[in-house]
Amino acid sequence: xxxxxxxxxxxxxxxxxxxxxxxxxLGYLPQRVVGGDPRVRMHDxxxxxxxxxxxxxxxxxxxxxxxxGHPEFTGYIEEEAxxxxxxxxxxxxxxxxDDFPEKLQVNLCPPDRYKKCDIHVTTCRVNCQSVRKxxxxxxxxxxxxxxxxxVAQVCTIxxxxxxxxxxxxxxxxxxxxxxxxxxxxxxxxxxIRIESFGFVLPPIVLNESPF
Numbered sequence: 001x002x003x004x005x006x007x008x009x010x011x012x013x014x015x016x017x018x019x020x021x022x023x024x025x026l027g028y029l030p031q032r033v034v035g036g037d038p039r040v041r042m043h044d045x046x047x048x049x050x051x052x053x054x055x056x057x058x059x060x061x062x063x064x065x066x067x068x069g070h071p072e073f074t075g076y077i078e079e080e081a082x083x084x085x086x087x088x089x090x091x092x093x094x095x096x097x098d099d100f101p102e103k104l105q106v107n108l109c110p111p112d113r114y115k116k117c118d119i120h121v122t123t124c125r126v127n128c129q130s131v132r133k134x135x136x137x138x139x140x141x142x143x144x145x146x147x148x149x150x151v152a153q154v155c156t157i158x159x160x161x162x163x164x165x166x167x168x169x170x171x172x173x174x175x176x177x178x179x180x181x182x183x184x185x186x187x188x189x190x191x192i193r194i195e196s197f198g199f200v201l202p203p204i205v206l207n208e209s210p211f
Contacts, residue, residue: 002083003053003081003082003083004082004083004084004085005049005050005051005052005082006049006050006051006052006053006055006056006079006080006081006082006192007047007048007049007079007080007082007189008028008047008048008049008050008056008059008060008063008077008078008079008080009045009046009047009048009077009078009080010023010028010044010045010046010047010063010067010075010076010077011042011044011045011075011076011077011199012042012043012044012045012046012073012074012075012199013041013042013043013044013074013075013199014043014072014073014074014075015043015044015046015073015075016070016072016073018070019066019067019069019070019073020044020046022066023046023063023066024046026048026059026062026063026066027048027059028046028047028048028063029046029047029048029147030044030045030046031045031046031047031144031145031146031147032144032145033045033142033143033144034143034144034145034151035142035143036140036141036142036143037140037141037142039108039140039202039203040140040142040202040203042075042142044075045144053081053192056079056192057079060077060079060192060193063077064077064195067197073197074197074198074199075196075197075198075199076194076195076196076197076199076201077194077195077197078191078192078193078194078195079191079192079193079194080118080189080190080191080192081189081190081192082187082188082189083188083189083190084169084173084186084187084188085185085186085187085188086173086185086186086187087184087185088176088177088182088183088184088185088186089183090176090179090180090181090182090183091180092180092181095179095180095181096129096181097129097130097133097179097180097181098133098179099133099136099137100133100134100136100137100172100175101171101175102137102168102171103137103138104137104138104139104157104205105138105205106138106140106157106203106204106205107203107204107205107206108200108203108204109158109200109201109202109203109204110206111196113160113204113206114160114191114194114201115158115159115160115191115194115201115204116159116160116161116162116165116190116191117158117159117162117165117166117188117189117190117191118156118157118158118159118165118188118189118191119156119157119165119168119169119172119186119187119188119189120154120155120156120185120186120187120189121134121139121154121155121156121172121176121182121184121185121186121187122149122152122153122154122155122184122185122186122187123152123153123182123183123184123185124149124150124151124152124153124184125153125183125184128153128182128184129179129181130175130176130179130181130182131153131155134155134157134172135155138157138205139155139156139157140155140156140157140202140203141153141154141155141156142154142156152184156202157172157205158202158203158204158205159204159205160204160205160206160207161207162190164205164207165188165190166188168205169188172186173186
């Protein structure tokens, strides 16, 4: 897989207004969190997309420096490489579909463990069968008000092992395409750096967890 571009995300339960101003000046854009999984509570989500790693690294360093100047901040920052970002258009959106082929053992993320990759599945369709099946399999979800899409349901699975993540990406992509009942987007990202500031990170599939 070839890296397409890079994402930086800042997730916060408390984001001081002065820090928010600094981050907006760096180029971050806010996404409104409408709702989500009770295992993943967040008040603010800021995102920034860049084309090259040198710029992503520089902005990550500057962002961390800004965050450390506000010890009251509660949240985390991550830098990710986007390996795949695909649109999927099902031909039979109303058909009944099978369960997701894997039942994932998802754990609350221990404080000394970190994801190496994640898979995001996004759709704007209401009552989407595919979303329900992914949630039953262990994905968690957020409802986000995206500027270009409107309110979208984003299902995510995070994994501690990149090789297992690649396997799960292939399984997820095949499932969405072969069902014929999904319309939306799928993205596979590899984590470059992540740092938490008093925030419990989202659920994760640990190395020792069987599929």
